[in-house]
Amino acid sequence: MNKFKKHWWSLLSVLLIVLSSFPLQTIAENLSSSEECRVNNMQLTTLEGKALPQENDPKASIVAQFDLVVPENKKTTFGLPAEITANNQELYHQNETIVSIEENQLKIVNDSDQPASLEGVNFEFKLAEPARSLAEVTLNFFNEFEFKLNNKQTTAAKDAASKKSSTESGKQSKGSNGEITPFAATDKTSAIDDMKLNDIYIKNGSNPPAYIVKNGVKQNPQPTVKVGDGVYFDYTFSVPSAANLKEGDYIYIALPEEYFTFSSVSNSVPFYENSGEKIGDMTLENDFRKEIFENHF
Structure with a gap:
């Protein structure tokens, strides 16, 4: 009986060592990555929800649409491309979660103890005046989504x-x-x-x-x-x-x-x-x- 207990404690010690060396590290990494806001499925469309034309009217309004995953008790701000202008506005407000645009920045606030998953968040914008004179404009949103627009005229x-x-x-x-x-x-x-x-x-x-x-x-x-x-x-x-x-x-x-x-x-x-x-x-x-x-x- 004593021999069995001795072997049992030895096996348990080995198991604890294995668990502490690999799975806990993986869990920690997953928890760390989940603390950041994520923007998914972003696309640009016309006001009618259609795909942008091959040649874009530099003065036309464009709609940006995307999904958001916001961790609990999270506040963050994403800068919008300098090549666009978007009016200050509230995009989403429910309970303790607010998504808005202020001074050409996307501001996200989730004061809830629960994460929020938002689908189809959208806002309207136009190209800024200097960008309208370019033959091609590259818009980089959130350092993850890149769109290239070809303007109808170069200046x-x-x-x-x-x-x-x-x-x-x-x-x-x-x-x-x-x-x-x-x-x-x-x-x-x-x-x-x-x-x-x-x-x-x-x-x-x-x-x-x-x-x-x-x-x-x-x-x-x-x-x-x-x-x-x-x-x-x-x-x-x-x-x-x-x-x-x-x-x-x-x-x-x-x-x-x-x-x-x-x-x-x-x-x-x-x-x-x-x-x-x-x-x-x-x-x-x-x-x-x-x-x-x-x-x-």
């Missing part, structure tokens, strides 16, 4: 140009007396590179600027525009020498219609290069800003 300038009838470029014509006339003023919008809207801000008197958009990012909260306020648009772009700008040539710049409604005006204002030199005038035509150059760059 906002080309979008503006497609809506305007341009004069013939690089051609000479004969006048009534048979003589060769000078080159006509030409729409050079398509020749402009790197068109980008940096800032939109309000300025009233000596008060500091109140930014609507700063460095390409929509500000929150949005300032209020009052009668008498000056609204300023800060664009940057470059003009290659191949554009061959001549006096009277012009370009069109699409103004951000998602922020303002514009009306055509007959007056014009001076247009300055960043060096401070006046190089033309600006007018507003059919919701587009037209810049007419007085001389060569």
Whole structure:
């Protein structure tokens, strides 16, 4: 009997050693991984729930949809891609679980003692202004899901140009007396590179600027525009020498219609290069800003 007890304790000791060396480590790893929020089954669709077209309208709204697994007593935040803008909103709120978007971030709060499993969480977003001018945009959500969008046009300038009838470029014509006339003023919008809207801000008197958009990012909260306020648009772009700008040539710049409604005006204002030199005038035509150059760059 004593021999049996002795062997039994020996076997039990070996069993405990085996259990402590492998299974407990595996359990610990599983518990550690379960403490993180998981995003599953993410997809992008149109507002109608259809697959995105091969060529995306840069101004179109897109829907992001996904499932969420949230551990108990968990609070976390995921940054959304800088290439998109999404309005602040509450996506899900039930009992002690809240999923919302604040300042282009996905915020998740589960104050319950039970984990939460959410299906079909979705929100609407648009491409940010700088991303709309790109031929291809890569959106990386949560460092796990990557989507590539092909925009219909490569720059906002080309979008503006497609809506305007341009004069013939690089051609000479004969006048009534048979003589060769000078080159006509030409729409050079398509020749402009790197068109980008940096800032939109309000300025009233000596008060500091109140930014609507700063460095390409929509500000929150949005300032209020009052009668008498000056609204300023800060664009940057470059003009290659191949554009061959001549006096009277012009370009069109699409103004951000998602922020303002514009009306055509007959007056014009001076247009300055960043060096401070006046190089033309600006007018507003059919919701587009037209810049007419007085001389060569």
